[in-house]
Amino acid sequence: MNLNDLKIFEAVAVHGSFTKAAEVMFTVQSNVTARIKTLEEELEAQLFTRTSRKVSLTTSGHAFIQYARKITHIIDEAKKEIKKSDQIGGNLCIGCIETTLVFKAPGILSDFMKVYPHVALEFKSDTRDKLIDDVLNYKLDAAFVSSPIHSSQLEQIHIKQDELVIVTSLEEKSINHLLKKDNLSIVVFEQGCVYRSRLETMLNSRGVIQYKSMVLNSIEGIINFVEAGLGVTILPLELVEQYYGGRKLKTFKLSKEISMISTSLIYLKNIPKSQALESFIHMYATEN
Incomplete structure (x- = not known):
């Protein structure tokens, strides 16, 4: 098992297709099939249910993808940490609902960029449930959502009412x-x-x-x-x-x-965080 195997597995899970996964991973379908087969043999479990129209995760596959995403996230953060300089940089993707995007995002962006000008800060708006799901699945670094949040995997900082x-x-x-x-x-x-x-x-x-x-x-x-x-x-x-x-x-x-209604900043607990995310969290933890 290697990092590329995990990324291929994630690609198949996201796109529901070996062919599409091969396209996005810039490889051939036979390699995707072989790597998934190797993973299943190593784990001694079937990860996908295959039909003529669709490929979908099995119960074992759903369990394994959480670990796969955590592993790839940790490795990505490790690479960033090793390459870090005295300046805090990198990318941050923050989620928020539409009203927060219009009302608060410009001020948040301005305040943060004054202190950390080398961080590329991106905002994505969506519904509360989708934002929570995206944080849990490593698609967002953090999100502003209405609280309380009932998840043992998430930390939350009260922002405002x-x-x-x-x-x-x-x-x-x-x-x-x-x-x-x-x-x-x-x-x-x-x-x-x-x-x-x-x-x-x-x-x-x-x-x-x-x-x-x-x-x-x-x-x-x-x-x-x-x-x-x-x-x-x-x-x-x-x-x-x-x-x-x-x-x-x-x-x-x-x-x-x-x-x-209360708003909180949520992010995953018990995983390594980039310097940029640590700085973003610290800014709100000290203000609230």
Whole structure:
């Protein structure tokens, strides 16, 4: 077993195809097949279920890929550590939800780059569940997500607490009037968004089960739809006031148990971390 075998195994698992794995690994399919066979013989377990259409991980394969990703991550970090100079550099990929990307990412990037100008910092936005999954699978170095997080594999640092509010067009009279509408529409991100979940929880608690969901993929789009009176949404009050205070919008407060939401920085525990990630974590650990 060597590092290249593990990377070939990961490629087959990700793409579900020996042919595609060969393409991305710049080798031939026969070599991919041979390396997987060698791995399975060494581990004395079948890693993939093969059909004429698809290759998928077995139970043993799912278990092994976690170790494979951890091993490749540790080796990559070791190489970076050995090559390090007096300057902290490298790449960091940080995840966050769309509102954090718009609202906080520029400030985070500015503050961090002032202290560590040689680190290439990249942000990726997605839903909470996808961000957590990407951190667990070494696709992200860390992520800002709503907390608490119930995972023994993750560390979490509390960053801040926000108040969520219902956001409507100026024409809306009250939440009670809103909830009595026969054609109520909500303007939200896709399933997995914590804001959407809070809004749906509020509606269900008030006995509202009939409503239309309009799904958009940007905060700007959601604001435009709400301002035009096409539906209502739920967003952090600070975000609305700071960035959209001049728009034709109205906000309504919610009960404390629904309105308050905490954000934490999460990252994998018990694995070597690059100097760049250690510095990023330290910046927030000392501020909060």
